[in-house]
Amino acid sequence: MDGGYGGEKSALASELAQVLAMVRELEARMDQDPLPAAARELCAELASSVDRSIRIARSCCGDSPASGAGSPTATAAMPPPPSPRGGKSIGLRTILFVSSEKGTPCVRRQLRAASVQDAAALDDGLSWRKYGQKDILGAKYPRAYFRCTHRHSQGCLATKHVQRADGDPLLHDVVYHGAHTCAQAAHPSAQQLRQELQLQPGHGHGAQEDQGASLLALETEGLRAGLLVEPMTPYWFASAAAAGDGADFAGCFPLLSPTALDWQLRSSHPAGSLGVGIGMEFETQFEELFTTNATEPFQWDLYAAN
């Protein structure tokens, strides 16, 4: 352990290095033929990364968040990197996409390591055996395929594949297919995965069945949100301030969809009335809500903003 602020300094350094890499990539794309979607994605990533950097810097330097929103206890409890789910993974930020593509539910996580060294620790605590690796068209890094070590001995069909994100060696895309049915199914990670895999379209959210739709679950530092979205299209959070006028919900985050529609995530949970400032960055709101009300389940709904 590197007690004190060592870990956070390293996280900050890697976060800033990532920002730099994205800026350079963005610069390079400016000269190309219109690639609005790619540029927009980069901008969203950039904004999100800067936001995280600022928060890390604040926590490292003992700077108060100065927002006036949220309770002091909440901000004091905030920064230590989350310990996501029992395993050795130091996964710092997780985004879950629960999809029903090809009829087989899967869970997609984006795990960011604090440093290149930490990337090896993106282990989820479960035992996997690598059975293949493939270069993916247009991707900088190959995709590695894993299946459960106990596939043959216990007939466990769980698989996953891991791919490093282009332009960001710290970001890993992990897609899980199937839940563990072997002995390690009792492992916290496997149990959570099983739970997530049960979040399928038409189940448990009151959302109507929609042909080809997927359930998108977002998780930031353990706080979860679930919503029904269009078929497995990538979504990004915009960092713009929310504008939930007239709504009863204090927690209201903008979600930018590739269909050019603006969406808003609204919390119907009492936690939404915790006095969180509307103008704060969504991730900060997420963390504020989570740290002040971590034990409560959250329910979210997706609204078109226009």
Place this chain on the structure above:
DNA sequence: TTAATTTGACCTCT
């Protein structure tokens, strides 16, 4: 010696 990883070949799907 056993288990895990690597890697080229093969299969399936679009």
Place this chain on the structure above:
DNA sequence: AGAGGTCAAATTAA
């Protein structure tokens, strides 16, 4: 035909 996913023999590590 090409891309993604899986198989299995060869190789490496424990």
